[in-house]
Amino acid sequence: MTVPPEPDAPAKSLMASLGPGLITGAADDDPSGIGTYSQVGAQFGHTLTWTMLFSYPLMAAIQEICARIGATTGRGIADNVRRHYPRWLLPGVICLLVVANVINLGADLGAMAAALHLLLPGPLPLYTLGFAVISVLAEVFVPYARYAGWLKWTTLSLFAYIAVLIVTPMDWGDALYHVVVPTVQLDHAFLSGLVALLGTTISPYLFFWQAGQEVEELRRRQARPLHDAPRRAKPELRRIRADTLLGMGFSNVTALAIIVATAATLNAHGITDITSADQAAMALRPFAGDLAFALFALGIIGTGLLAVPVLAGSAAYALSEALRWNEGLDRAPREARAFYVAIALATFAGLGINMVGINPMRALYWTAVINGLLAPPLMVVTMLIARNPRAMGHLVISRPLAAVGWLATVAMTVVAVLFLFA
Template identity: 70%
Template structure:
């Protein structure tokens, strides 16, 4: 079996310095719309669907590590590599679907953040939604990338609020452990939709574009060359990517698991089986688990939203800019990458505007899941083809073990997409 290149050495680095794109990507996976999905699963099925987090972790970790390696090895994002090596129609279709899904997700996340703040502070939820949209765009456009990357990294701490909720929720740990390690599934409409929702929320195309793009950003920040050009640095860098991705995706799945457990122990245990939003989940916790659990849940929605919104907008900007060969990158000044930052602003404010249309937010999330569910499988196939192509990756094509994980993840997402369409 192929092994990682061991060429070159590097000084030992602390875990905190190693963590970066993978940690932020994993934490952004638990966005407010994802929190709503996990809350619904916990409320509806109790601990019965907790196993999906254990099952999904290696799948997400594999495909995200592959996307990160593509960015680090080629020095280009997913869309750029698609444009150079595949038919333009494929690229345009992928990017258009990504943009549609991201704007819908942005609208749902910003709306959830506004509703969560309205639960904590008296005021109109729509006004808070607009405020969060403006704050997110301003920060992403005008804060220097080095500082902004640190802000995103520290924002991941907001996810610990869900760890705290579990410890005030009165969990039946025996039942929770059985739900985690013993799969339970019935081939009925409710279980099928829950499975589709969980994996559609967890393995999302915007994460692919973002993590690959962030690896390229990190090379610019550190003034290093792509690994295909500087293979002597490959060994240490690929080990960093592996650690960063495993920790980030593990953090993501552990947080999602805590949300399922917390809502199972509170909402499901008290007969509350239907949750239509993350904010409703927070409100429903108050009379059952107390004000502390309610406040922690609501604050977590806002914190994860502040992390996820720039990731959603940024991934769209990377994809669109690479498609049209625009200057791109968060390390660029606004005047150097006007179109790139313009996409960030338009996507975010488009999400804000959706909250004024009267569209049912759960219906919007449903269609976002449809688009993501249809987009992810073919995009994962193309991603795997890129990662295994020596013309693109040189001698740093992904090793067989990682390729197996990537193809398994792809097969699972194809199966879920077909289940979604024909189940």
């Protein structure tokens, strides 16, 4: 039977058209990111703020490429690797992602519990367990359409850090100068901070999540992949670009706010090392006031509630695509048991990390470094898929977009190599 061509998608309001890109960008500012930005601001002051301006086009390009892969092929990144590349490549890709995600999950859950402990003293292990259970139950039992709406509204928690910046007194001239004038040092501490910043900004789990969410959106609308529905391609690709640019911009502005606020308070008063979530928030209190302290702590909890499902979900997407399991948050638990079990196992493996006495804030920082080292090989795989006509058909990414994507890959690789050998 011939399938009739799909009509052009109707025009949507801006808010209605936002989704995977906005959620992905907000999830990038997870407790791991907040911890990293706080440590960098405390240790280096405003010196590294230029990285947020530098990384924005690179981050936006690689995330748009991931979204286009999902929307064009109707499959996630791992599924495309399985179909189009040698069998030996996929296990390495999955292992890199799952290891990074589990470490990140553990760090995020520990930081969320520590932040709640600031506001409501109580047993940290119980708080950590509670956040893990809430995240798993929400992903498993809340219908996808409602769950995606919740995630979209959860992004508002990032405004807490914009508010922290507003209420924090600072030298705006010095802050703005370092945003536009790069400062580079080749010592190991500086390169460690640079890798951590880029690793938490351009993170592997975001690649798989945004591609997977575009596939979910196709299923939800009962729409065909773009390479089978050319009339929809142009408006959908415009929607993906707008969604991604806004989401990544929101992410980087929030990150910049955290670095600048901690530089103006902690670094300016000689506090250059953050060893716990409690210290990060408490140290702000004397210099920025009780409001900044409370907003900082609440922001960690809010962004964690957004990021933990994203981390667990991206690992489950990759595993399910690799092993040919039914997958997707739009499926009932009985239809995708292995997918939901993978979500639960990833989350509770992260929970287990907190039981071995690892300091949450220190783990947050080094998780970002690990992500920075793991990102380059995963970015190479993503770029190969996006330019492969067997996967993308006539909708392979354009040369200009590919150039920016490869620039992002090279930049991440160079920084990682300098960190390892400097």
